Every structure is written in structure tokens, then in C-alpha cells.
Amino acid sequence: MAEFKGPRSSVAAVMLALAVVVEPAVTQQSPPPQIPPVLQKYRPVTTDRLRKPEDSEWLMVRRTYDGWGYSPLQQVTRSNIARLQPAWVVATGVTNGHQAPPIVNNGVMFVATPGNQVIALDARTGAILWRYRRPLPEDVILLHPTSRGVALYEDRVFFAAAEAVLVALDARTGKEIWTTEVAKNSNGYYMSLAPLVAGGKVMVGTSGGELGVRGFVAAYDPATGKEAWRVHTVPAPGEPGSETWPKGDEWKTGGGSVWITGNYDPETNLAFWGTGNGGPWMGDQRPGDNLYTSSTIAIDVTTGAIKGHHQYHPNDSWDWDEVSPPILVDYRRDGRTIKGLIDVARDGYLWFLERTDSKINFIEGKPFVQQNVFRSLDPKTGRPEINPDRKPATGKTVEFCPSLWGGKTWPPIAFSPQTRMIYIPANENLCQRMTGDPVKYSPGSPFTGAKYTLVLAPGAADHIGEVQAWHVDTGKRVWTHEYSKSPNWGPMLATGGGLVFTGGTTDRLFRAFDAENGKLLWEFPTNSGITGQPSSFEVDGKQYIAVQSGWGVDARAMTAVLNTLSPGNYPDVPEGGAIWVFAIK
Amino acid sequence: MSDPKKFPDRRVVLKGGLAWGIGLGFAPGLGRAQDNSTAARPRPGDLLVNVDDTSLAPLGPQDILAGAPVLAWALDRADGTVRNGSRLNRVLLMRLDPERLAPETKERAADGVVAYTAICTHTGCEVTGWLAAEQLLQCACHASKFDPSDGARVVEGPAPRTLPALPLGVENGRLVVSRPFTSRVGFESA
Numbered sequence: 001m002a003e004f005k006g007p008r009s010s011v012a013a014v015m016l017a018l019a020v021v022v023e024p025a026v027t028q029q030s031p032p033p034q035i036p037p038v039l040q041k042y043r044p045v046t047t048d049r050l051r052k053p054e055d056s057e058w059l060m061v062r063r064t065y066d067g068w069g070y071s072p073l074q075q076v077t078r079s080n081i082a083r084l085q086p087a088w089v090v091a092t093g094v095t096n097g098h099q100a101p102p103i104v105n106n107g108v109m110f111v112a113t114p115g116n117q118v119i120a121l122d123a124r125t126g127a128i129l130w131r132y133r134r135p136l137p138e139d140v141i142l143l144h145p146t147s148r149g150v151a152l153y154e155d156r157v158f159f160a161a162a163e164a165v166l167v168a169l170d171a172r173t174g175k176e177i178w179t180t181e182v183a184k185n186s187n188g189y190y191m192s193l194a195p196l197v198a199g200g201k202v203m204v205g206t207s208g209g210e211l212g213v214r215g216f217v218a219a220y221d222p223a224t225g226k227e228a229w230r231v232h233t234v235p236a237p238g239e240p241g242s243e244t245w246p247k248g249d250e251w252k253t254g255g256g257s258v259w260i261t262g263n264y265d266p267e268t269n270l271a272f273w274g275t276g277n278g279g280p281w282m283g284d285q286r287p288g289d290n291l292y293t294s295s296t297i298a299i300d301v302t303t304g305a306i307k308g309h310h311q312y313h314p315n316d317s318w319d320w321d322e323v324s325p326p327i328l329v330d331y332r333r334d335g336r337t338i339k340g341l342i343d344v345a346r347d348g349y350l351w352f353l354e355r356t357d358s359k360i361n362f363i364e365g366k367p368f369v370q371q372n373v374f375r376s377l378d379p380k381t382g383r384p385e386i387n388p389d390r391k392p393a394t395g396k397t398v399e400f401c402p403s404l405w406g407g408k409t410w411p412p413i414a415f416s417p418q419t420r421m422i423y424i425p426a427n428e429n430l431c432q433r434m435t436g437d438p439v440k441y442s443p444g445s446p447f448t449g450a451k452y453t454l455v456l457a458p459g460a461a462d463h464i465g466e467v468q469a470w471h472v473d474t475g476k477r478v479w480t481h482e483y484s485k486s487p488n489w490g491p492m493l494a495t496g497g498g499l500v501f502t503g504g505t506t507d508r509l510f511r512a513f514d515a516e517n518g519k520l521l522w523e524f525p526t527n528s529g530i531t532g533q534p535s536s537f538e539v540d541g542k543q544y545i546a547v548q549s550g551w552g553v554d555a556r557a558m559t560a561v562l563n564t565l566s567p568g569n570y571p572d573v574p575e576g577g578a579i580w581v582f583a584i585k
Numbered sequence: 586m587s588d589p590k591k592f593p594d595r596r597v598v599l600k601g602g603l604a605w606g607i608g609l610g611f612a613p614g615l616g617r618a619q620d621n622s623t624a625a626r627p628r629p630g631d632l633l634v635n636v637d638d639t640s641l642a643p644l645g646p647q648d649i650l651a652g653a654p655v656l657a658w659a660l661d662r663a664d665g666t667v668r669n670g671s672r673l674n675r676v677l678l679m680r681l682d683p684e685r686l687a688p689e690t691k692e693r694a695a696d697g698v699v700a701y702t703a704i705c706t707h708t709g710c711e712v713t714g715w716l717a718a719e720q721l722l723q724c725a726c727h728a729s730k731f732d733p734s735d736g737a738r739v740v741e742g743p744a745p746r747t748l749p750a751l752p753l754g755v756e757n758g759r760l761v762v763s764r765p766f767t768s769r770v771g772f773e774s775a
Contacts, residue, residue, distance in 0.1 A: 095773060096773065138671070138673065138771065139624075139671045139672045139673045139771075140709075141672070141709065142708065142709060143708045143709065143710050143726045143727075144708065145708055145773070186672075210710070210725060210726050437714075442636075444672060445711050445713070446710060446711050446713055446725035446726065448725045448726075450725075451714050451716060451723060452728060453728070454728070553708070554727065556743045557707070557727035557728065557729075557742065557743040559743075560729075560741070560742050560743040561728060561741060561742055561743075564741045564742075
């Protein structure tokens with residue numbers, strides 16, 4: 001499943017292939033494979049490096065534990081970006097949604113793609129060093145064929161395979177070191193997130209919120225793959241939070257899936273994970289607040305204990321997963337500095353919270369797109385008062401805004417410490433019509449109990465996609481860029497050169513904005529639509545900007561429905577993935 | 586995915602003595618052969634049984650009511666094998682007005698009952714929603730809509746192609762698979 005692409009003799013290649021597919025004994029008899037020079041000097045990723053990466057590196061999915069999506073590199077600037085050009089491009093060989101960031105350690109790039117593939121490349125030249133391909137079962141349950149990245153630790157690469165198997169690879173060879181089944185794919189559990197390595201553990205959660213899963217975060221020993229702990233996002237009877245569930249068995253299929261990587265605070269050893277909506281979708285089928293669905297939970301990485309939580313909205317009935325974790329950023333409010341968490345939620349609200357060594361405190365919440373479900377927020381707790389006319393239920397049809405895809409779905413925001421702004425990929429003017437249905441649980445089968453249609457907001461649908469910039473110390477919006485003909489599915493990157501990079505639109509463009517004022521400075525048409533997380537790194541003193549282009553999954557689904565609502569205006573985006581790397585020439 | 590073990594015995598023997606005798610004769614390869622046959626796609630001559638019916642009573646056209654799609658497995662009537670070894674074998678049965686069927690769909694139907702794969706061609710979610718007002722099927726995961734009266738063509742949403750159809754016939758009052766699926770069942774996982 002792994003193969004070298006580095007220089008070596010054909011005999012060695014044959015011997016290596018035999019070593020991979022035949023018997024361990026053959027491995028012992030094979031000559032040692034010739035490791036490409038860039039991998040020979042591979043620099044292990046230590047705990048210290050994960051906490052404080054060199055400016056040149058992009059070692060984890062959002063680069064740093066605080067989730068900023070910010071590179072301090074500043075060679076590429078407002079003044080020279082007109083000369084930003086492709087340095088190299090490589091086809092991934094697969095279709096569907098390419099959402100992973102190019103992760104770079106000391107000149108070696110690791111990219112995860114759909115189809116259970118990890119590619120290692122020379123980050124400077126694009127030369128392929130090895131490819132790992134893990135065959136997918138023909139009948140795999142995989143409602144979102146994508147991967148959002150790998151995790152690095154020591155000399156290993158950790159990959160969450162789609163069929164809910166955690167894989168540890170040798171960073172130098174791409175060979176499997178161990179695999180561990182995280183959950184039964186046949187019961188609807190599948191994975192798409194990048195693992196999180198922190199506190200000496202590698203952590204994952206699973207998707208499956210449409211299939212009656214019971215969400216969890218699990219931690220494993222990076223050396224052996226042995227499970228260290230597992231904490232469910234839906235408590236069993238008697239556990240804290242179980243009082244928010246009905247007395248029956250609803251908790252067993254209660255949802256709260258976990259499909260985006262959490263952020264981490266080394267000071268408190270707490271990891272902040274976001275959770276999906278409850279299952280089935282209609283809240284009246286599981287009365288109660290349903291902790292810890294549609295929440296952020298603070299997990300003690302040593303023990304797995306949930307030390308704090310904030311539920312954005314109780315008893316979800318809108319399919320508003322809140323899986324994007326809050327970023328960790330300290331901000332000013334009312335004359336004091338708050339050790340903060342900032343979350344841009346699918347429910348259409350921007351949440352300013354406070355982190356402690358345990359509980360999460362509410363500070364402020366406000367809508368960033370049209371939102372007609374919340375009447376108000378409790379000033380102390382942030383708990384929304386729900387307009388019952390905007391809450392679908394079994395046998396009841398309602399329209400609500402934003403749509404089930406939310407004001408922002410999974411694509412992550414970025415934060416620039418230079419501008420003190422967060423950058424949000426938003427979708428405005430989209431609403432939903434939804435009807436609840438009774439539904440019966442069957443393992444691995446849909447457990448949504450809803451029919452639904454996307455609708456445009458009345459009289460206001462002049463655009464959908466937006467990039468919004470909000471100042472974290474004022475809590476006010478500074479600038480907005482509107483996309484007149486496209487939704488926005490573009491993860492954000494902020495850089496020390498005063499720039500914001502993103503794609504996300506149906507016109508296949510990769511763009512750079514002035515981080516201060518939102519002026520569009522540069523754009524480049526790629527092969528497909530960009531839903532990948534951009535990253536930036538430096539090799540041999542040169543700064544690069546990298547991103548995957550490859551449309552698919554829910555971006556494709558939304559576009560297809562929009563093209564029905566507004567025929568011809570949202571044509572298909574060509575699929576097929578590529579890794580693009582840009583530099584100043 | 587339905588677990589094959591949920592059935593008391595997936596080698597349920599309709600013609601007990603004969604099937605058991607064959608099994609003994611090929612004992613060394615028994616397990617593998619049976620695994621393959623439970624995962625094999627429906628074959629001409631197969632009967633159909635409701636996925637929730639552990640009694641494995643073969644379905645007839647009268648069991649399929651208008652507006653109430655039924656999920657079914659194929660059953661090999663030669664040895665009683667239920668083809669539930671792959672979730673890709675889930676079959677959606679629907680009763681439609683024969684006068685509304687497109688010619689090709691009408692030719693595949695049996696007494697107004699049509700059959701399609703239940704697996705969406707987009708990402709493999711099960712197509713179980715029935716929109717009565719529109720007379721369309723809807724996938725629960727990404728909202729693709731299909732017209733079962735016209736070859737399950739894609740009416741809306743991201744599905745890249747029609748749902749493969751399973752042509753049906755009727756024998757002795759029971760629905761019978763008359764031909765294999767009209768195209769490959771499944772989706773593009775990468």
C-alpha cells in the first residue's frame with residue numbers, strides 16, 4: 001500500500017514491493033530501501049515543536065494548537081503578491097472533496113486526499129516521496145468522502161482512515177506501523193478529520209451523525225495504538241448530563257458526532273472539541289437539552305474527563321452541527337483582557353467565550369448572518385430563546401435561516417494577531433424548509449427523520465458567499481467581501497505579510513485579500529474548486545503558499561441544489577484534485 | 586448495515602434436505618462460497634424479502650403499497666441464501682401508477698412495482714425518503730431527488746447518475762428478479 005518514488009534501482013523496487021505485500025521474512029532479507037535525502041534528514045516532531053513551531057513550519061492542521069490558521073511568514077506581502085505564481089502542481093489522482101491542508105515539516109509535505117490516500121512530497125520541488133493508499137471496502141459507509149489532514153508526532157504520521165481505522169505511518173517510508181479500529185463502520189461510524197496529537201496522545205472522533213451514532217472522542221498511545229480513554233459526547237444514564245436526555249434509549253443513538261479536529265490549550269491541558277447535532281434530527285423525538293450535542297466540550301487530555309462545556313443551542317432540530325472548535329485567542333472586553341474562545345457557529349451566531357482550567361463562560365453572542373430562530377440570548381449563560389415557529393418537528397414543516405449548512409459550516413476561520421481580526425467564510429441568504437418524520441433505527445441506515453429543501457432568503461438573495469472580517473477586541477465587523485455568484489466553502493489562511501488567502505467558490509479561483517481592508521489583491525484559476533485548507537511554509541529561505549484544489553462533498557451538494565433554484569447560475573464545478581504550491585517569482 | 590447474523594440462519598433452507606446435502610458435499614469451501622453468495626448482487630430468479638422480516642416470507646406485488654417504499658433483500662430460492670452480506674444489495678421496492686411509468690421503466694416493472702438500488706450514487710447514503718407531493722425519492726443525506734417513474738433519473742441534487750434499476754417479474758404471485766441491476770451499484774468514494 002505504500003510505495004517509494006525516490007531514486008533507487010529497479011531490483012530494490014521489486015524487493016520492496018515484495019516486502020510490502022508478502023511476508024515479514026522477506027522484509028528482513030531485503031536491502032534497506034534508499035531513503036530520499038529530504039527524508040533522511042527528517043526532523044522528528046517533538047512536543048515542544050508542536051507547542052512552538054518554527055516560523056517556517058506547518059506541523060498540524062491549523063498550524064498551531066490555538067487554531068489560528070496563521071503563518072507568521074512575511075515574504076509574500078501586499079506589495080509583491082502580484083508576482084505570486086505557481087511553483088509546482090501535482091494531481092492527486094482522485095476526485096471528491098479535497099479538504100486537507102498541506103502539512104510541512106522541514107521540507108517534507110504530507111497531504112491527505114479522499115480515497116484513503118496520504119502523499120509525501122518534497123515541499124520545494126513537488127517530487128513525490130511516497131504514497132500510502134489504503135483500499136476502501138466496496139460497501140464502506142462514507143457519506144462524506146474526504147480527509148481533513150494528517151497529524152505528525154516524532155517520526156510518525158497519523159491518518160484517520162475513512163472506515164474508522166486509525167493508522168500510524170512511518171514518516172520516512174509511508175509504511176504502516178500499526179492500525180487500530182476506532183469504531184464499527186458497519187454501524188455508521190466513519191472518519192474524515194485530522195487526528196490531534198497533544199499531551200502524548202493521538203485523539204480522534206468520528207462522523208456518522210446521520211446514521212444514529214453515539215459520538216465520542218478517543219485517545220490512543222502514539223507508540224502502540226492502544227486506546228487510552230474514550231469519552232462519549234452523549235452521556236449514558238447516571239453520567240453527568242444524562243438528565244438532559246429522555247429516560248429511554250435515545251442516548252444510544254443520540255448523535256453528537258465529532259468530525260473536525262479540536263484545539264488545545266497546553267497551559268490547562270484541555271482540548272476543545274466541537275460536537276454535532278443530536279440524532280435523529282427532530283428534537284421532539286429526544287426531548288431535553290441533549291448535552292453535549294451542538295456544543296464545545298473541554299476535555300482533560302490526560303484522563304478524557306469533560307471538564308467544561310458550552311452548548312450553543314439546546315435540543316437541536318436544524319442539523320446545526322457545531323463541530324468547528326473555537327479558536328483560542330485572548331481579547332479585550334469592557335476594559336479587561338479575557339482568556340478567550342471564539343466560535344463562529346453553524347447556527348449563524350458569533351460566540352465570544354471565556355476559557356478557564358475547567359468550565360467555559362459565556363461572554364457575548366451575535367448573529368453574523370440572517371438568523372430568525374433565536375429571539376434572544378440569556379445575558380449570563382448565552383442560552384438562546386427559541387422561536388417555536390422556526391423549529392421543525394415531527395409532522396411539522398417550517399422555514400428557518402440560516403440553512404442546515406449554517407452561516408458557516410466546517411471550513412475553518414483564521415485569526416491574524418497583526419490585525420486582531422478573524423476571517424470568516426460565510427454563507428448569507430440561505431434558508432431551509434424542513435419537515436420532521438418518524439424514523440426507526442437500523443444500524444448503518446439513515447437516521448435523520450427529515451425531509452428538507454434549500455430556499456433563498458426572501459427578497460435578499462443578491463449574493464450568497466462572503467468573507468467577513470471581525471475585530472476581536474471590538475466585536476464588530478470591519479469588512480465584507482461578497483461573492484455574487486457562488487457560495488463560499490473556503491477555509492481561511494492569514495499570514496504575517498498582511499494577507500488572507502482562501503478559495504471556496506465555484507469559479508475555481510484561489511484569492512488573496514488585504515487583511516486590513518478586504519481589498520482583493522490577487523487571484524488564480526485552479527483546476528477545480530478549492531475547499532482545501534491553505535497553508536504556508538518556508539524551505540531554503542523561501543516562503544510558499546500551498547492549497548489543495550478539488551471540489552466535492554457538501555460544496556457540490558449545495559451547488560447542485562442552488563442550480564435547481566436558479567438554473568444555469570451554479571453550473572457543475574469540474575472535479576479532480578491537485579496540490580498547488582505558489583511562490584514569488 | 587444490516588448484520589447478516591440478525592437472521593436466525595442465513596442459510597435458511599427453503600428446500601431443506603437438498604440444500605443441506607449440497608452444503609455437506611462442498612464442506613471445505615462452504616463458508617467462503619456462502620459469504621460470496623450473500624454479498625453477490627441479486628440474480629435473475631431471486632425472490633425478494635422485507636429487510637425487517639425475519640420469517641423471510643417472499644414478497645408479492647400486493648405487499649407493496651402505494652406511497653410506502655419497502656426495503657428488501659434478494660433471496661436465492663435455490664438454497665435460501667439471503668443476499669444481505671453487502672449493504673449495496675439493499676433494494677427499494679415501490680408501487681407506482683402504471684399509467685405514469687416511462688416506457689423503459691414500465692418494461693422493468695411487475696404489476697406496477699418497480700425496484701431500484703437503495704444506495705445513492707452520490708456518496709452511498711440510502712435513498713429512503715418519499716416526497717408524496719412531488720412523487721419523488723429523496724436521499725436523506727444530500728437531498729438528491731430521483732423520479733422512480735422514469736428510471737430514477739436525477740431531478741435535483743448532487744447525484745451524478747440514475748439509481749440502477751432491478752427489473753422485476755412475477756411468478757406464482759411472488760416478485761422475482763428478472764435481470765441484474767441495469768448498471769453498477771455504488772458510488773465514487775474517491
